[in-house]
Amino acid sequence: MTPTNFSQSAHPDLSDSVSSNADSLSDSNTALPKAEPNQSQQTGQMWGGRFSEATDSFVQAFTASVNFDQRFARHDIAGSIAHATMLGKCEILTDAEVKTIIDGLKQVQAEIDTGEFAWSVALEDVHMNVESRLTEIVGTVGKKLHTGRSRNDQVATDIRLWLREEVDNIVSLLNKLQSGLVDLADKHTDTIMPGFTHLQTAQPVSFGHHVMAWVEMLARDTDRLIDARRRINQMPLGSAALAGTTFPIDRTITADLLGFEGICQNSLDAVSDRDFAIEFTATASILMMHLSRMSEEIILWMSAQFNFVRIPDRFCTGSSIMPQKKNPDVPELVRGKAARVFGQLTTLLTLMKNQPLAYNKDNQEDKEPLFDCVDTVTGSLIAFVDMLPNIEPNSDAMRAATMKGYATATDLADYLVRRGVAFRDAHEVVGSAVALAIDKQVDLSQLELADLQQFSDAIDADVFDYLTLEGSLSARDHLGGTAPNQVKQAVQRARKRLAR
Ligand code: ARG
Numbered sequence: 151m152t153p154t155n156f157s158q159s160a161h162p163d164l165s166d167s168v169s170s171n172a173d174s175l176s177d178s179n180t181a182l183p184k185a186e187p188n189q190s191q192q193t194g195q196m197w198g199g200r201f202s203e204a205t206d207s208f209v210q211a212f213t214a215s216v217n218f219d220q221r222f223a224r225h226d227i228a229g230s231i232a233h234a235t236m237l238g239k240c241e242i243l244t245d246a247e248v249k250t251i252i253d254g255l256k257q258v259q260a261e262i263d264t265g266e267f268a269w270s271v272a273l274e275d276v277h278m279n280v281e282s283r284l285t286e287i288v289g290t291v292g293k294k295l296h297t298g299r300s301r302n303d304q305v306a307t308d309i310r311l312w313l314r315e316e317v318d319n320i321v322s323l324l325n326k327l328q329s330g331l332v333d334l335a336d337k338h339t340d341t342i343m344p345g346f347t348h349l350q351t352a353q354p355v356s357f358g359h360h361v362m363a364w365v366e367m368l369a370r371d372t373d374r375l376i377d378a379r380r381r382i383n384q385m386p387l388g389s390a391a392l393a394g395t396t397f398p399i400d401r402t403i404t405a406d407l408l409g410f411e412g413i414c415q416n417s418l419d420a421v422s423d424r425d426f427a428i429e430f431t432a433t434a435s436i437l438m439m440h441l442s443r444m445s446e447e448i449i450l451w452m453s454a455q456f457n458f459v460r461i462p463d464r465f466c467t468g469s470s471i472m473p474q475k476k477n478p479d480v481p482e483l484v485r486g487k488a489a490r491v492f493g494q495l496t497t498l499l500t501l502m503k504n505q506p507l508a509y510n511k512d513n514q515e516d517k518e519p520l521f522d523c524v525d526t527v528t529g530s531l532i533a534f535v536d537m538l539p540n541i542e543p544n545s546d547a548m549r550a551a552t553m554k555g556y557a558t559a560t561d562l563a564d565y566l567v568r569r570g571v572a573f574r575d576a577h578e579v580v581g582s583a584v585a586l587a588i589d590k591q592v593d594l595s596q597l598e599l600a601d602l603q604q605f606s607d608a609i610d611a612d613v614f615d616y617l618t619l620e621g622s623l624s625a626r627d628h629l630g631g632t633a634p635n636q637v638k639q640a641v642q643r644a645r646k647r648l649a650r
Contacts, residue, residue: 196278215514216269219276221521225311226276227259229304229387230284232407234295242298242397247291254288255280255295275514276308277301298399300391302421302509307387309516311408313430316524317379323531324372324437328365329648330539335361336641339634342619343458343548344555351555354619357543359632362640364444364538369647371437378433382426385410389417392508422508424498427520431495434527438488441530445481448541452478457547465537480537484530491526494519552619553593556584561622562594562613569608579605593617 205213231252238248258280261267273279278301285292335358345355385408388394388401394417405413414420451458461478469475497519501512559580566576582605587594595617602609615621627633630640 196273196282210274211271213274213511213514214271215275215517216271216273216279218517218521219305219308219514220269220279221517222276222305222308222312223262223280224259225308225315226280226304227255227262229307229311229408230280230295231255232404233299233387235407236400236403237294237297237397239403240398240400242399243294247294250288250291251284251295254284254292257287258283275301275305277304298390298395298397299387300389300421302391303386303389303417305513306389306421306423307385307408309520310382310384310386310410310426313382313427313520313524314379316528317375317382317430320434320524320527320531321372321375321379323528323535324368324375325648327531327535327538328368328372328644330535331361331365331368332641332644332648334539334541335359335365335637338543338545339637339641341543341545341548342552342623343543344552344557345632351552351557353560354552354557354622355632356623356634356637357545357548358634358637358641362637362644364440365644367440367443368437369644371433371440374433374436375430378426378429380411381429383410384412384414384426386414386420386423389414389420392418392421418508422505422510422513424502424513424516427516428495428498428502431491431498431520431523434523435488435492435495437527438484438491438530441534442485442488444534444538445478445485448481448538449478449485452476456551458544458551460542460544461537462540465533480533484533487526487530491523494523549619556587556594558594558617558619558622559584561616561625564625565613565616566606566608571606571608576606 234243234248234251234255237243238245243251258267261283267279267283269279270282273282281292281295284295337358338361339356339358341357342354343357343360344351345353345360385401385405387404387408388399401413404410414423448459448461450456452461461481463476465478465480466476467479469477498516501515501519505512562583563573563576563580566579567573571579583594583597583602586601587597590597595614599609599611599613602613616625624633624635627636629636
């Protein structure tokens with residue numbers, strides 16, 4: 151068999167195989183039944199061979215995906231160049247054919263880059279638009295590109311190539327955001343704010359410690375994305391429509407050329423699997439949930455009632471009626487945008503639910519949710535990278551708020567426990583001391599020693615060392631605690647991790 155004997159003309163495929171049935175393109179070299187030789191000229195479509203009338207124009211527009219999947223053009227062309235190269239190496243196409251195809255594909259890419267490429271809804275999707283233009287440019291040989299593949303493995307490959315790149319971009323934004331936050335935390339290891347439970351003042355914490363909590367969330371998100379990327383970065387190409395191909399292809403060649411770290415091991419699974427997209431969206435949902443929590447805190451802290459932080463004016467807008475307003479639009483919007491991403495996760499899960507093997511047209515609906523999810527996450531992170539590390543804490547207001555909430559009550563209890571009082575009894579003593587302080591409208595640290603001693607004779611003058619905010623903070627001196635020196639160490643660990 152000479153290489154050209156592998157041309158697809160001998161292996162007519164069905165609807166998803168473009169070139170074998172691509173009679174609509176001029177100078178077809180196919181050996182399809184000649185009973186109705188002009189059929190596809192009548193339908194004007196790449197797969198028109200077996201059709202006796204053209205697709206209804208509404209149906210054509212309704213089923214087309216080119217308006218959105220043209221986003222894959224670069225990846226589609228890269229996949230085609232790798233596929234053609236592999237066909238050449240496996241002697242399925244001649245070297246000359248491969249060269250012509252690759253040169254043609256590069257010209258198609260150039261036309262897309264300059265904006266002169268004419269996208270056609272009649273050609274349904276990005277794959278057929280690119281291939282059709284290729285054949286216009288290079289002639290009949292362009293139709294050989296689709297040998298041994300199908301749009302089913304082609305689209306699955308495109309999504310993965312595209313998503314892999316988007317994940318890398320999102321990971322780099324996440325790293326930038328973390329670095330900015332680590333720097334912010336480093337500046338504020340000694341800035342004291344109330345830590346909350348139930349949104350009630352609980353214990354003093356360092357503002358840096360709070361910021362480092364955000365960094366922890368983002369670090370887990372980054373980890374999850376990197377982990378998901380391994381499963382995204384598997385190659386479906388070579389699975390063809392669903393069962394593999396009769397041509398002697400070598401999938402390792404294409405996988406190497408495209409930088410895939412693995413090859414999908416089952417052709418049926420490969421063309422129908424969208425787990426990787428769902429997994430990405432699930433990971434993105436958790437990330438957006440985190441961004442919404444950070445947003446919520448910024449929004450609360452910016453209110454006149456908290457007055458804990460200022461955010462740069464460029465992230466805010468005013469009110470058309472209330473001159474005093476400075477609204478935290480960016481965090482509010484990000485909080486809202488989390489809803490879209492959760493929605494897209496549900497869309498993709500519901501899309502795949504009950505789908506039988508293998509490819510189904512339903513799968514075309516995977517793209518817009520995924521695009522929206524990527525765009526929403528990317529946009530939110532771009533805003534956050536600039537905004538979040540630039541918040542300015544109002545340390546006076548934070549300190550005053552901490553003083554108001556009897557935040558060192560636990561410290562007093564711990565002090566008594568260290569002096570032999572049982573914790574439950576200590577709890578009782580401190581409750582009484584707090585009641586007195588409320589009565590006198592002072593903080594625990596502002597009570598007289600004699601006032602405190604009436605509740606327990608275990609209390610000495612050194613108690614005040616523990617009742618100050620600084621004393622409370624620095625006492626929590628263990629891994630993960632809020633003591634300023636521990637926050638410094640957390641900052642160092644994060645910097646080391648981010649430098650890797
Ligand atoms: N536009 C299609 C999609 O997005 C490409 C695959 C079409 N395959 C087919 N057999 N109709 O899923």
